[in-house]
Amino acid sequence: AQTVTQSQPEMSVQEAETVTLSCTYDTSESDYYLFWYKQPPSRQMILVIRQEAYKQQNATENRFSVNFQKAAKSFSLKISDSQLGDAAMYFCAYRSGETSGSRLTFGEGTQLTVNP
Amino acid sequence: ETGVTQTPRHLVMGMTNKKSLKCEQHLGHNAMYWYKQSAKKPLELMFVYSLEERVENNSVPSRFSPECPNSSHLFLHLHTLQPEDSALYLCASSQVTEYNSPLHFGNGTRLTVT
Numbered sequence: 001a002q003t004v005t006q007s008q009p010e011m012s013v014q015e016a017e018t019v020t021l022s023c024t025y026d027t028s029e030s031d032y033y034l035f036w037y038k039q040p041p042s043r044q045m046i047l048v049i050r051q052e053a054y055k056q057q058n059a060t061e062n063r064f065s066v067n068f069q070k071a072a073k074s075f076s077l078k079i080s081d082s083q084l085g086d087a088a089m090y091f092c093a094y095r096s097g098e099t100s101g102s103r104l105t106f107g108e109g110t111q112l113t114v115n116p
Numbered sequence: 117e118t119g120v121t122q123t124p125r126h127l128v129m130g131m132t133n134k135k136s137l138k139c140e141q142h143l144g145h146n147a148m149y150w151y152k153q154s155a156k157k158p159l160e161l162m163f164v165y166s167l168e169e170r171v172e173n174n175s176v177p178s179r180f181s182p183e184c185p186n187s188s189h190l191f192l193h194l195h196t197l198q199p200e201d202s203a204l205y206l207c208a209s210s211q212v213t214e215y216n217s218p219l220h221f222g223n224g225t226r227l228t229v230t
Contacts, residue, residue, distance in 0.1 A: 045221035
């Protein structure tokens with residue numbers, strides 16, 4: 001079974017600075033997808049960014065980018081120019097590309113605080 | 117109109133009560149999910165409905181009973197719950213035929229069992 005580990009329960013960053021959230025995963029599959037979700041106090045899980053394992057290029061969405069290291073099974077999220085609205089719980093998630101369905105395996109989450 | 121709507125937002129129930137959580141998606145997706153989110157734990161997948169058929173149960177206790185009458189609606193019927201069932205219950209939907217389709221979540225129902 002796949003597992004996802006987020007080793008940082010809490011992180012903080014100053015507004016306008018850059019922060020990196022760590023995620024590692026364990027899988028024997030070669031085809032899979034990785035996601036970062038954000039959960040603000042409103043509780044709704046919001047997709048931040050996604051990465052297909054077969055793509056070597058790191059995904060980027062505006063101020064959010066990932067560092068995907070397939071061999072190391074690492075998938076970190078970098079937030080540049082942090083804003084107060086970035087404060088939330090961030091979850092890393094894994095989805096198999098070899099079995100049917102869209103079920104995700106989540107990490108335990110990292111609580112990000114943005115200081116003004 | 118949000119993509120995935122959950123009601124109620126909060127629910128307090130006794131261990132002998134029967135209640136239901138409701139989820140509705142307006143995204144045209146063909147798969148729906150129930151997740152349980154407890155403090156300090158990863159999200160736990162409870163049920164998956166794909167094309168209106170339940171495809172995964174994940175060994176959830178029988179006091180939780182899902183119902184998916186159509187591709188847009190999903191219910192979670194609750195009865196004789198335990199205090200440890202107190203958690204945030206999240207509903208999600210996706211397009212199962214698209215391999216990189218992310219899950220779209222609702223705002224969740226905060227359940228407290230007294």
